[in-house]
Amino acid sequence: MARPPLPIGAWGKISRKEVEPGIWRAMARFRDFDGKTRQVERRVPGKNGAAAERALVAELLDRANSVGADVTRESRLSAIVPLWWAEQDDKNLADRTRDRYTDVVDNHIIPGVGNLRMREATVPAMDRFLKTLGTSSGKATAKHAKSILSGILGLAVRHGALDSNPLRDVSPVRTASKAVRALTVDEARALRAGLQIWQEGKNAAGRARPQDLLDVIDVMLATGCRIGEAMALRWSDIDLASTPATATINGTVIFAKGQGLKWQAHPKSEGSRLTYSLPAFARDMLFRRSTEVVRNPYDVVFPSAAGTLRDPSNYRKQWNKAREDLGFTWVTPHTFRKSVGTILANSSGIDAAAAQLGHSSTAITSRHYVERSLAAPDHAEILQAFGATGDG
Structure with missing residues (x-):
């Protein structure tokens, strides 16, 4: 009669044998996590094989723990x-x-x-x-x-x-979903024009305002990247000589506990590691910056005033002051990403928008990045059939 299989993570009777003078072997059958039963052995110098058996038991316990024997219904x-x-x-x-x-x-x-x-x-x-x-x-x-x-x-x-x-089987955790709001083309143009003038002025203390808020926005409008990814953009990621010019998102700037501000060598998601063809307004801005801005050790396009990595949170604070003065209080840096998603979805379809934003699913794009149109498609001519008179 065939022997019944051992339980997963269990072993059979341990045998000892002196295989060489002073070398003992301890051996037992063990049923692994894949359901296969294997012979496991350990050879150890000794007088009577006790040390070999202890080594084997330690090995078997380790293998048993690796297949879940340490997690039971009584585990906390x-x-x-x-x-x-x-x-x-x-x-x-x-x-x-x-x-x-x-x-x-x-x-x-x-x-x-x-x-x-x-x-x-x-x-x-x-x-x-x-x-x-x-x-x-x-x-x-x-x-x-x-x-x-x-x-x-x-x-x-x-x-x-x-x-x-x-x-x-627990109840869904429902969070309130806000309607997506994106900039229209006319709003984006007005914002860019107003911000250009705003940057040329001075604040209440008579000090110069940040000069590159618009440049950062232009990168986000040209690509759909996130604010941290814009801050991480390096000159080595940009090719202004190609036609069209390109920019590749390879990382993001984050604040890590215990480390401070750092350049993370990958964007928020792997799908966001993309090379973008740049529209002319972004290409021209980057060309201008390449001739005007002092390079920094991090090679980033948008460094801080001290030539270090620029904190996305500090940029948001600067932008919050500008948007209040410009009358765009509802616009956040993420609004520009939504604006890219919306204009592409409306012009080229939801698949194009999802691809530009690096989403793995068009459902994410549709739900969170495309402003819903309140106008139904124009099907007036088709629906006229219901009101037609006569035999036709």
């Missing part, structure tokens, strides 16, 4: 978080994403449900936690926590500690 959620973090380390997370994960895990998930055992991580428990978190810390935080918890408990499912992921 907080004990699984390090395993989840180990999986994230393989994903090359952006620094800001990692900081956000850390904040939500350390300040909300661990204090809120970290002491629950896996058998206690039920749909009602998770639903109650997320609703409470949404009330106390905001729906956006609750939505982020739900995503992270789904990953943590999904890991528990893969290790056999849960039969299914309870996050699949």
